[in-house]
Amino acid sequence: MQQVLTIENLTKNYPSVRALKDLSLTVRKGDIYGILGPNGSGKTTTLGIILGVTNPSAGSFSWFEEGNGYHLRKRIGAMLDKPSFYPHMNAWQNLGLTSVIKGISSPDVTRVLELTGVDVYAKRKFGTYSTGMKQRLALASTLLGNPEVLVLDEPTNGLDPEGIADVRGIISRIAGEGVTVILASHLLDEVQKVCTHVAVLKAGQKLYEGQVASLLAGDDRIEISSDNPAKLEEALNKYEGIEKIEKNLPMFSVRLKDGFKVSELSAYLIMHGVDITHLAHNKGSLEKEFLKLLSEDRD
Template identity: 50%
Template sequence: MKYILETKGLTKKYGKLTALDQLNLTIEPGQVFGLLGPNGSGKTTTLGMILDVIKPSSGSYSWFDESPSADSRKKIGAILETPCFYPYLSAVRNLRIIAKIKECPASRIDEVLKQVGLYERKDDPFKTYSLGMKQRLAIASALLADPPVLILDEPTNGLDPQGIVEIREIIQQIASSGKTIILASHLLDEVQKVCTHFCVLRKGEKLYQGSVEEALSDQKTIEVAASNMSQLEEALKGLDGVSKIEKTIDALSLTTVNGLSPESINAFLFEKGLTITHLVKKGGSLEKQFLKILNEND
């Protein structure tokens, strides 16, 4: 299997409004793929079409290198919009109903509840759950049939910081099991922490697709500081592999080439008789790259 999902010219129009315009997308097995873009960029419309909830105006898509079918949809667990369960029923009873609808064994209920951290509250009514717990139960329901693909639409939307961390850790745990995850989000920091690949949508158009690592490769820097900053800067100007030195509030930010490492910098400065007080490797910011992509396509 080459692609988990492939779209070709996928388009959706509502009268004169084009919600999605000629989307060509490929997602490979094992990727955690983020659909990025501001509100109204076409993220949810894309998810709706590939889940056969919204009919495309034109174009096509395929799952698992095959035309979409009832069988292929059974291999996909999805959460779109707000989690919806029977408020007076417990997590277990809600999941039993979902298991019947999905025609999958109810024997996995305890397993998925443990996976999302709800096992201790499994007999409590859904209406007593916090927003974060409701979102975790939705993820549990999507995992119930043990699908190879999980689709999440704004999984951390409206959550407090603790809830965001909990959902992030669950997504990372699911990804480590080998499942492919497709998530739509406008929270760039969260996407950077969980995604391996991403695309940027704006007003229905795809502006960029690639890996997070490649997108941030030209942003990687090394921060260094010493008690004598002027002496430090002068010394670093003579270090081969430092292509750019920028001053921050309390450190120097180095753009490096030829694989210059923090260890090499430390050794070089030690030989110069300089004792450093700060040395950190920075991985770059997806937010900066996102804004750069938008500006380049203005």
């Protein structure tokens, strides 16, 4: 699968703080890639570097496996700062102007206004928009020129719950059209709801990179008990799909290796004559995993 972005060993030192240390990550075509981390963890710095507005101290990045030439920027739609539009102009006029500035030859203003739901109020002056309406127009603006990838920094900041749901819906719709999305957020919930992949940052370092689903599965546990714990334990110890067993009598807490299913384990136990009195599958939550990752000490 085509790599849309590769970042290799990025480091960014500011005079008083190291914002990024040896950060590497890979975004593939079609990913909705979340960069998740608390305030000050280096998310905006990372986006600034890959968009060419911040110079890295060390390391490199490559877009579309073609390097970091400025001409590649045309294939990227980005929303880093608060959107700035002319208050006395309506959405049509503002996006028309943006198209000219961006050098987009065939402005597809109608398409992006529809995609983001701005079409409904496109004839009103920007100065009269609510925060949510402004944010949608900003999203519309990033879509001009039909970019292959969107880079968004905290796209739902400052929005009310309805605005948040709207913007997330728009992002999902855009991704559904085949656009790769890279999204920085400090909100677990957002990444969980919107993203397929995630990199977790803490103090400029990557703690985790992978599928959101795998991070969630990271804490998957199966609790099992039996009237005959010795027999249960013996059977569990023989099962090839067991990653880890914790004994807390009368309960056993089990983690399965990748690719093994709970249903297979329970079938195996029944086949081996184990009389199961309790079997529960506790799925992990991203929040728990995230907090666990963040509480682990790293240099």
